[in-house]
Amino acid sequence: MRRSLAALFVMCAVPLAAAAQGAPAGKTQVTWYGHAAFVVKTPKGTVLAIDPWFSNPSNKDGKVAPPEKVDFILVTHGHADHVGDAVALAQKTKAKFVGAFELAQALAGAGYPADQATTATAGNMGGTIDLTDEVSVTLVPAVHSSGFKAGNEGAAQYAGNPVGFMIHVKGGPTIYHTGDTAPVSDIQYPAKRWAPVDLMLACIGGHFTMDPTGAALMASWVNPKQLVPMHFGTFPLLKGTPAELQQALQQRGVKTKMVEMKVGETRAF
Known part of the structure; x- marks a missing residue:
């Protein structure tokens, strides 16, 4: 009986220890900070901050602190709600800029260290x-x-073309961050080239970007395994909701699994 209890303790302790350390070994971790801001941490420990407006209203009073270590800062376009805290974060962490060349130049003029915003990235x-x-x-x-x-x-x-990011982790997931966009059928080529897309981070708010109906159309072209809605509810104008997205996916017959994340939540892929 004593031996059985000891074995049961070991079986329970293993998942508890894994939970305490975060995502399981070998998984890519994705954390949402609200609006379009995400942090991706790879199995080897590379940290990517995407559209790092960590001080957005959905992350009220900075309740979810930005990471201390960041290796690369990915910015989809030059608007303030996406550039966010990029300059200060780069100065603090020495992270390199990834995005449009013209935006790199504009940010360098605003204090982003020039040797971290070069044509190399x-x-x-x-x-x-x-x-x-x-x-x-x-x-x-x-x-x-x-x-x-x-x-x-x-x-x-002028800050160059707006872009989205298709992030490839060797031996891990392909993650597509749409940035701010309308439905764009040109996404079909990269989606097929880099298939399968494991995770799509899609704007759904409407007004300035596509709404849930448009995001469902984009999902039908990308065919991601999972989809996390973003860029909604931060301001009253961004009216799209995850519930509307789920309905739009079903109406279009898209089999993608929608995952609604909470601000500060980390998921492993």
Whole structure:
């Protein structure tokens, strides 16, 4: 009996220990900070911050703190709600910029360390950038605008094409962050080239981007295994909801599993 109890303790302790340490070994961790801000941590420990507006209203009073270690900062376009805290984060962590070349130049002019925002990691749509021996990123089309303005004065400057990111983790998932976009059928080529797409992070708010109906159409082209809605509810104008997305997916016959994340939640893929 004593031996059976000891064995039961070991069986229970293993999953508890794994839970205490976060995601299981070998998994890629994805954390949502609200709006379009995500942090991706790979099995080898590379940390990517995407559209790092960590101080957005959905993360009230910074209740979910940004990571201390960031290796790369991916910014889809120049608007303030996506550039977010990128400059300060880069200064603190020495993270390199990934995104449109013109946006890299604009951010460098606003204080992003120039040696961290170079052509080594900045590019344009269609290009694939090797970040490490484990991680590469393909810049894919987004239909939106991209103007960058440092501070509250003056006119916004041209910040290159808006993009989405197709993130490839060697031996792990392919993650597609749409950025801000309308449904864009050009996504079908990269979606097929890099298939299967394991996770799609899709804007659904409407007004400035596609709404749930548009996101369901995009999902039918990308055919991701799982889809996490983002860029909704931050402001009253962003009216789309995950429930509407789920309904739109069902109406279109898309088999993708929708995963509704909470602010601060981390999931493993």
